[in-house]
Amino acid sequence: MDRLQAEQRVEQLNKQLREYGHAYYVLDRQAVPDAVYDQLLHELIDLETQYPDLVFPDSPTQRVGGEPLSGFSKVTHAYPMLSLSNVFGEEDLREFDRRVRSGASGEVEYVCELKIDGLAVSLLYEDGKFIRGATRGDGRVGEDISANLRTIRSVPLKLNETATIEVRGEAFMPKGSFHQLNEERESRGEELFANPRNAAAGSLRQLDPRIAASRNLSVFAYGAGGDGSNLPVAGHEETLRYMESLGFKVNLEREVCRSVEEVLAYIEKWTEQRNELAYEIDGIVIKVNSYEQQEELGFTSKSPRWATAYKFPAEEVVTKLLNIELSVGRTGAVTPTAILEPVRVAGTTVQRASLHNEDLIREKDVRIGDQVIIRKAGDIIPEVVAALTEQREGTEEPFVMPTECPACGSELVRIEGEVVLRCVNPKCPAQITEGLIHFVSRNAMNIEGLGEKVVEQLYREGLVKDVSDLYKLTQEDLLTLERMGEKSASNLIAAIDTSRSNSMERLLFGLGIRHVGEKAARLLSEEFGTIDRLMTASLDELTAVHEIGEKMADAVVTYFDNEDVQALVERLRDRNVNLAYTGKRVRLAEGETVFAGKTVVLTGKMTQLSRSEAKERIEALGGKISGSVSKKTDLVIAGEEAGSKLDKARDLGIDVWDEQRFLEELHD
Known part of the structure; x- marks a missing residue:
């Protein structure tokens, strides 16, 4: 290949790799398999090695970070990066709305966006090329961190058109990357980062860009420097769409609201759902959409009058x-x-x-x-x-930690390899009471009406000494308890009776065997079918079960070797408690069910199953439930009033089922 051919191929590879990278890092969609991307990238690296003068600043190979810097130079922002005023509750927000409507002509609409908990940055482009990136600093003067920002894959090095623009954005570290980083630091004995925001800020202020390149940071663009008059747009929502067309990653979870009630509904939604996001947010940003109205409202000395930030309650x-x-x-x-x-x-x-x-x-x-x-x-x-x-x-x-159990006075011991002190007295009243509370809980035997206070009373009065005693209670027994009326007693006896027919995995989880959670209880129940068969299973048989490790297997064997436990199982049998698995028997080998190995997101309201029941059924069929839609999502099941997750799934081309289709698959 001569130089001219090499130049043409380098240009072609740059274009292809930019498109594939944009799809992956900005649109959360994988355009080609990793192997194809890697092959093209290696071809480009080889050509750039052979012809160093063909290494362009916007080449995908320039994302890895160069040599360490000696320091950061100062950058004066062409337009100040002002901070926003804050509101902390409904009344504050309504007051902000009243001021806006009294100062602006015509109908007002707001753009509501998630307030990403990260580090504000400025990205400067000239003729479509990335020139410089800087921190916010004091709002007027920041630090040049261009070398670090270049390593972030969601920051385009070349725009889709030859625009000259300053883009404002928030650099952040996704939760998954944060946890991975802290695990790596812990394994090396290094100090852990307190939260993703500190980790992102620390990464971008490293003098060695290679460190930033290794941290898997991202940037959401949220606006442009200046008043927007130099852009082909009339308002903020249009600006966000325009920036998206240029190649920037823009948060899709935004909403245009035409009243303060709609703004409050948006705030309520994300106050409840923020923990499902793949990144941290600390509030909601509310901006007047129209640039003309923004100009009318103007600024105070510190912040714009046309925008505010609703801050979530302090954490x-x-x-x-x-x-x-x-x-x-x-x-x-x-x-x-x-x-x-x-x-x-x-x-x-x-x-x-x-x-x-x-x-x-x-x-x-x-x-x-x-x-x-x-x-x-x-x-x-x-x-x-x-x-x-x-x-x-x-x-x-x-x-000073005591040496005796505060509940029964037995000596406390520390088991080798553990940090907690334990009471090993099986007759300890506190352990028995907590075990009873766990047994009747929603995810175990789900006995409605048996709350902590009732359980504590039953134990204190000597009516229940272990979980089997629950199944010999009578209505007369319950009526001796404080604040227990006839109707409540009757309902509770009915709930206890209903729980007798629960499938084995609920009972197994309810027994509280160490290391055996809900998922393990289901896997063991499905594999062995009955408590009797599980009780006689060997260590080798248990560890042969998918996802059951040695520690868990040893805990199961030890538990059922106990004569008191064997006697308890017999009492449960005598009291007609089901000891067999009655769920759908499905092996979890990938490919055997439609859900096996799939990442599934549930959104909206289900009418025939609760959210927890749907989750349980999918996991029983080998699926994995996720709280947010991303490029890794295989399937979205949308109930009534499904919102942004459904929109995002459609944007990403992810398969979407309604509840009826979901139920049909379950019953196949």
């Missing part, structure tokens, strides 16, 4: 640690719990938080009386992150 707050209490779980694990001065965090009032174990208390040097940082995200149990040691007054007391 990290400071409060006082009043005491540390111990609780004993169903497996005997003794867990310290922080008792706190009540404080609002993530929208709820918190008075208790997890301290995990004695080692963590010692490592973080948490003392009774300390001011501590509490973190809560979504439905996650609040935890103590750190003690503010610099605020100590000298009256704080170190916590």
